[in-house]
Amino acid sequence: MSKLLASVEGEYAKFYRQFEEDEQPRRLTHIEKCLEDTQEFKLQLKKLRAHLNKYINDCEEGHIEDQKKSQKKKDLIVDKINRSHKQFEHSIRKSHKLQQSALTGYHKHFLNRLTKIEIDQIYLNKLPEDAHSYVKEAIGYHICRYHMKSLPVMDSKDVLINYLESLYGVSPQMSDKFIDMGEVIQNIQTQSTHRCLDWINHVSEDQIYSETISKEGLTTLKDLQFQLYILEFLKVLREGDALQSFKYITNVLPRGNFNDKANDIIQKIAPLLTKSVIGKPVADIDAILKEQVDKCVSIFTMEYCAYLNLPHHSPLFLIVLSGIISFQFFIKYKNIRSTAHVGWTTEDELPFDVKLPPFLSHFHPIFICPVLKEETTVENPPYSLACHHIISKKALDRLSKNGSLTFKCPYCPVNTSMANTRKVNFIMV
Secondary structure (H helix, E strand, C coil): CHHHHHHHHHHHHCCEEEEEECCEEEEEEHHHHHHHHHHHHHHHHHHHHHHHHHHHHHHHHCCCCCHHHHHHHHHHHHHHHHHHHHHHHHHHHHHHHHHHHHHHHHHHHHHHHHHCCCHHHHCCCCCCHHHHHHHHHHHHHHHHHHHHHHCCCCCCHHHHHHHHHHHHCCCHHHHHHHHHHHHHHHHHHCCCCHHHHHHHHHHHCCHHHHHHHHHCCCCHHHHHHHHHHHHHHHHHHHCCCHHHHHHHHHHHCCHHHHHHHHHHHHHHHHHHHHHHHCCCCCCCHHHHHHHHHHHHHHHHHHHHHHHCCCCCCCHHHHHHHHHHHHHHHHHHHHHHHHHHCCCCCCCCCCCCCCCCCHHHCCCCCCCECCCCCCECCCCCCEEECCCCCEEEHHHHHHHHCCCCCCEECCCCCCEECHHHCEECCCCCC
């Protein structure tokens, strides 16, 4: 799988080529190069058309004194048009050839190899029919979670809900949760903060939520508010008015709310303000503003999902990512299965272990029975003994002879019986 992923990266990189222009490297795709060449050709044609129109007007008004010189000028314009067209055609053909070659290589080295592996021949437990509704819901959630910020602005909330339902099949209940989020994000992306600040004030008035985040020691709302003030400061700083920038820090920024942000103010604001005061321009102020906007959007999105008790990441994204990571193990399992003639004996778990990152594996607890070394399932749940050691139901049945005998705990000298055991339900904390 690592070789396959390496070939994917290599072939995908061939869609891009480094072009040098004015000694400044700029990465363009071959399609973008075609578009740039087309724009350049259009510009040349406009210039030549202006010269040609001037020549025609001079001919019609009789302003031409030297016919030979005028004819030579006309021939020169026509020649430039022909040369520009040939150069444009050559560049387009070259870019098209390179793009087609990269696409062919991508199909040859990745897609063809990938389609040789039939996942249905490896994973025999198909999704039940009633699971399709969950898949559709996951797609709707993905669209709302990641693309609401790029949707067109509608006259009303109902219009946008109907738009999402008719075009993408997103349920009104799902889209309704994210419309406000999308509107606030669009507002932040225009470097405006009033919508987000209004939302923070609304959430702060929610007594239950405020008590919850206070108990858990969360300060994300305060962090978001602070970053929004930083964004406003950067907007004032970009105007180049050092006095207004200083007044904003001293008068507008509510310092009493951000006493714990002194280090951030010293590290982020002070150097920029100092440059403005002494008359030095702040380098890359637009890039700094964009970075701050992205930071505000990220914090707001996380806080919005937490407030509505929604997953921060799309389930569809998490499932697809888990599948990509697991794919190499499916390939190995297919090879083992074909040589050792083993079958898939479980429905609720994979016959092999897959190591996933923590953010992909914290959705449900996993307990491995220390006696049988097997993961507990719905059919084989964990049980707590009198001594509070935990084993699986299968191990409990074996040790107690299906409940007919008392037995000693495998890990301590305490004797127990089936009647003194309790089923264990784990929760995520």
